[in-house]
Amino acid sequence: MNIFDILQWARGTGLQIAVVIFSVGVLIRLLEMWMLNRKPDLAEPRASGTLGGWRTVFTRSAPSMVLMKKAGLLLVSGYIFHLGFFIVLFFFAPHIRLFHNMFGVSWPALPNGIIEIITILSIGALFALLAHRIMNPVQRFLSTFQDYFVWLASLLPLLTGYLLLHTSDFSYSQMLTAHLLSVELLLVIFPFTKLMHAFTTFFSRWYTGAMAARKGVTV
Amino acid sequence: MNSLKGIPIIKLDATPVMSHGNALPLLHEIEVLLDQLIATGKSGAIDLRSLPMLADDYEKLKEILGEGEVKATVDAMGPSQVRETAIHGVWWVTHFNSDATVLAEFIEITYIPEILQTHPADARMGLENLRSRLMSTSQVDKGETDV
Amino acid sequence: MSDDKTLAETLAQRGISRRSFLKFCASIASLMAMPPAMAVEMAEKLAAARRQSVVYLSFQECTGCLESLTRSHSPKLEDLIFDAISLDYQETLVACAGHFAEHILKEAIEKNDGKFILMVDGSIPLKDGGIYSTIAGRTNLDILEWVAPHAAAVIAVGSCAAFGGIPKANPNPTGAVAVSDIIKDKPIINVPGCPPIPVVITGVIAHYLTMGTIPDLDELGRPKVFFGDSIHDRCYRRPFYDQGKFAKSFDDEGARNGWCLFELGCKGPTTHNACATTKWNGGVSFPIESGHGCLGCSEPDFWDAGSFYTALSAPTKDVANWAAIGVAAGAAIGVAAGIANRSTKTETKRTRKPLTVDDLKGKPKS
Ligand code: SF4
Numbered sequence: 001m002n003i004f005d006i007l008q009w010a011r012g013t014g015l016q017i018a019v020v021i022f023s024v025g026v027l028i029r030l031l032e033m034w035m036l037n038r039k040p041d042l043a044e045p046r047a048s049g050t051l052g053g054w055r056t057v058f059t060r061s062a063p064s065m066v067l068m069k070k071a072g073l074l075l076v077s078g079y080i081f082h083l084g085f086f087i088v089l090f091f092f093a094p095h096i097r098l099f100h101n102m103f104g105v106s107w108p109a110l111p112n113g114i115i116e117i118i119t120i121l122s123i124g125a126l127f128a129l130l131a132h133r134i135m136n137p138v139q140r141f142l143s144t145f146q147d148y149f150v151w152l153a154s155l156l157p158l159l160t161g162y163l164l165l166h167t168s169d170f171s172y173s174q175m176l177t178a179h180l181l182s183v184e185l186l187l188v189i190f191p192f193t194k195l196m197h198a199f200t201t202f203f204s205r206w207y208t209g210a211m212a213a214r215k216g217v218t219v
Numbered sequence: 220m221n222s223l224k225g226i227p228i229i230k231l232d233a234t235p236v237m238s239h240g241n242a243l244p245l246l247h248e249i250e251v252l253l254d255q256l257i258a259t260g261k262s263g264a265i266d267l268r269s270l271p272m273l274a275d276d277y278e279k280l281k282e283i284l285g286e287g288e289v290k291a292t293v294d295a296m297g298p299s300q301v302r303e304t305a306i307h308g309v310w311w312v313t314h315f316n317s318d319a320t321v322l323a324e325f326i327e328i329t330y331i332p333e334i335l336q337t338h339p340a341d342a343r344m345g346l347e348n349l350r351s352r353l354m355s356t357s358q359v360d361k362g363e364t365d366v
Numbered sequence: 367m368s369d370d371k372t373l374a375e376t377l378a379q380r381g382i383s384r385r386s387f388l389k390f391c392a393s394i395a396s397l398m399a400m401p402p403a404m405a406v407e408m409a410e411k412l413a414a415a416r417r418q419s420v421v422y423l424s425f426q427e428c429t430g431c432l433e434s435l436t437r438s439h440s441p442k443l444e445d446l447i448f449d450a451i452s453l454d455y456q457e458t459l460v461a462c463a464g465h466f467a468e469h470i471l472k473e474a475i476e477k478n479d480g481k482f483i484l485m486v487d488g489s490i491p492l493k494d495g496g497i498y499s500t501i502a503g504r505t506n507l508d509i510l511e512w513v514a515p516h517a518a519a520v521i522a523v524g525s526c527a528a529f530g531g532i533p534k535a536n537p538n539p540t541g542a543v544a545v546s547d548i549i550k551d552k553p554i555i556n557v558p559g560c561p562p563i564p565v566v567i568t569g570v571i572a573h574y575l576t577m578g579t580i581p582d583l584d585e586l587g588r589p590k591v592f593f594g595d596s597i598h599d600r601c602y603r604r605p606f607y608d609q610g611k612f613a614k615s616f617d618d619e620g621a622r623n624g625w626c627l628f629e630l631g632c633k634g635p636t637t638h639n640a641c642a643t644t645k646w647n648g649g650v651s652f653p654i655e656s657g658h659g660c661l662g663c664s665e666p667d668f669w670d671a672g673s674f675y676t677a678l679s680a681p682t683k684d685v686a687n688w689a690a691i692g693v694a695a696g697a698a699i700g701v702a703a704g705i706a707n708r709s710t711k712t713e714t715k716r717t718r719k720p721l722t723v724d725d726l727k728g729k730p731k732s
Contacts, residue, residue: 002586004666007636011672012683019685020692027696028703035704036711093610094679097629101680102689112610165608172596172635173665176678229622264402266395268643295385296446314389320648322393325402333406334392338384340374340413 003173010180018184025191030199045214052213053206059219060205074132077125081154084122088115088158112165119162126155150193156182241270242279245326249284252328253308262329268321284309284326293334297322301332373450374413382446387413390446394572397565397644398581398591411576415450418575419482421474422456423513425506426499426533426542427488431524432458434561447568450575454482457501468502475516483574484517485567486510486545489526489533493541510548519553519580520545521570525663528556528587535669546587553580556587560663563644566592586666588638597634597660600642603627621657631675632659639664 067075089095093109100106130151133139160179164172189195212219245265252263285305293299297317303310310327312334327333337345374384391408395401400408424432436459453459454474460467474482488506491498496505514520522545525531533542546554557566570589573581581589598604606612606626613620613627626632634642637660641652653660659675662668672682 002666004586004636004671008667008671008682011681015681015685016683016688019689020695023689023692024696024699027693028700031697031700032703032707035701036707093612094628094677097677098679098681101676102686109610112608115610171638172598176636226617266399266402268396269399293385293389295383295389297389299385299389314393318648322389323396325392325396327402334385334388338388340378341384344378 003171003177007173007177007180010177010184014180014184018187022187022190026196026199029191029196033200033203041214043214046216047213049210049214052218053208053210056209056212056219057202057205060209073128077128077132081122081125081129084118084125085154085158087118088122088161091115092161116162116165119158123155123158123162126151126158146193150189150195153182153186153189153195157186241276242283245270245276245280246283249306249309249326249328253306256308256328256330262327264328265326267324267326284311291335295334299334301335370416372413373415373417376417377446377449384409384413386446391572391576394569397640398569398573400591408572408576412450412572415575417452418450418571419474419478420451420453420485420571421471421482421513421517422453422485422487423509424457425486425488425490425510425527426540427524427526427531429458429487430561431487431526432456435523435564435567447571451483451571454478471513475513479516481518482516483519483521483571484514485521485523486527487523489530489542489544490548491533491540491542493539498540507548510545514545514549514552517552519555519574520549521555521557521567522546522587523557523567524562525558525560525666525668528558529666531558531560532669534667554587555580555583555589557592558586558588558664558666559639560661560668562664563592563640563646565644566640584638588664592640592644593638593664595638595640595643597637597639597642597654598632601634601654602642603654616657627654627657627659629677630659631673631677633662633665633668633671633674633678634660635678637662637665637668 063075063079087110090099091110092115093112096106096109133143133147133151157179160175160182163170164175164179170178186195190198209219248265252265255261255263287303287305287307289301289303291301293301297319298315300313300315301310302312308328308330310329310332312325312327312332314322314324316322374387377386387409388405391412392402392405395405395408422432454477455467455471457467460470462470488499490496490506490510492507496507499506501509522528526533526542527545530538530542530544530547533540534544544556546556555570557570559566566589569592570581573579573589581591584590584593586593598607601607603624603626606624607628611620611623611625612629613623613625614629615621616630621630628635632654634654641660642654645652645655661674662671665671672680676682
């Protein structure tokens, strides 16, 4: 078993396994949550819940000025990491090739230079978040093993991806293998950890907004 | 497009060559090696094929180093060109194969490139050669006087 | 040509001077990325070397490797290395046939026992007792196991001998394996490629003759000097890769401008070989320079590493359909779990006993 075999596995079977676990897991969890629906609210709504829900999806996604004053670093790092991860995932040319190959759709890519800067910023943001988690007594107290594990699992794809373009100590094959395996790890643990929030955040925001709107409150 | 004619012929302007800007650092390296040659007598060499040189870099290098006084051709299983550049002590050595392809190309910083010097073993052979030639000539001479 | 003379002595008789040695070694040093100053030392050693016996065996192969080697682009200077070796046995080139040829092989082994270099091209079939490739009634496995223990070192020429190559490609009908799968106790130098670059073989032999050792090898047994860099590391299209400028088809604007071929399936980034520097056909070009992506022929199992025309970042197997199956299965299981959860919920609701004041007082329920 040489590096080439592992790379072939990671590009083929490994990816298949990871994608199946990811899609099965995510769907089970989403459907389970969705089917546990609440009792119908029979009270006459003061305003449209649907509309309020959508509004909250947006308002809660925009940075809050209050939080900005209280925990600016945390907030900024959070935004940088999440947006950065999203941009790198969907706008790096080789990634688009992957999506094109899988789903037959493609879109314009960002230049590698910009992707690199965003990657570095995102990695920096992750470390800032980790530092905060460790240094802030309350957050440290609230943190479990899973939080650190998920942090590492999110860092590895970014780090290996960056090194793929820049390393001289490791070969491209080694780094590509590491990158693919780290992504596969992320996919596999995704449905069973807090990473699920990538999907549930927006549902819960919508729900919060909808509930409040029905009662005539804007959040 | 299932025949050769189906493939369009498109004429393009010659694309401009992109320079990697490798000429300047190379010239600085030559400067250091020349300095070392003068100070310690140690010669140095730069393998031009080990660097990603594009036509631009190459021309630039040639232009700055210029043409010197010595131009020699060595014929050893294909020609080798040995030229001193306008910078004394800096030589441009190109080895060709017998089919005129370039095998290796060096900038040598030395008083005289190795390939121009005669190897002691070759000199010994030369001596043997000369002696045998002398011998045969003197035999012939002797033969002539005997008659 | 007597075998106890040095190479310089034999060649001097043919009027070949030390300058030729120097020139040859300068080009080898340049090729092997050695410091130029090494050439002088190498030339001295090569001149003092004695002829090296070489036995060349061909197994399950297409003779492309031998073609590549014997048609190498620099006939005259490379004659020098052919003068430095004595090719004592090579089936395709040997003048005689039948029992005579068999005899020559036996003689070559006996005469230079423990000293000759064994070159092998082709893979070795193991299935069904190795019957899929035999020579004079002997299987390749048999011949290899007989000859190799007598060799000083083995050079596995080409991807088949080095890694199994195309004969080993899925489903590997003959059970083909590489030389290194069979021979474990001899130094093996893998020179893969389909075919390998001829001058790499010359370089390896020159290294052995001058340094008396085999060159540094990577984890796949390949000489690092030639296989240390990837094609991508040395590719002249690399600036375009870095700028994210990719040809999207073989006939678009990008292709015409010489942009990077990554998206057209170039395997340069994962392929280690010297094509980008030594080039092919007398230094004319190499595949990428001719407009086609690298196939990765010098890596193990390159034939099974996905399509030559899908990008390296794309999966080698069908992932989309598996994802679809995953989604369907997830939906089914999710709905089933949802229904189960609901019935648990209803059931819990039905059997729930409200908390009473008695409960709080700790009185047992009647
Ligand atoms: S053409 Fe291939 S080897 Fe060259 S830069 Fe692009 S991906 Fe790398």
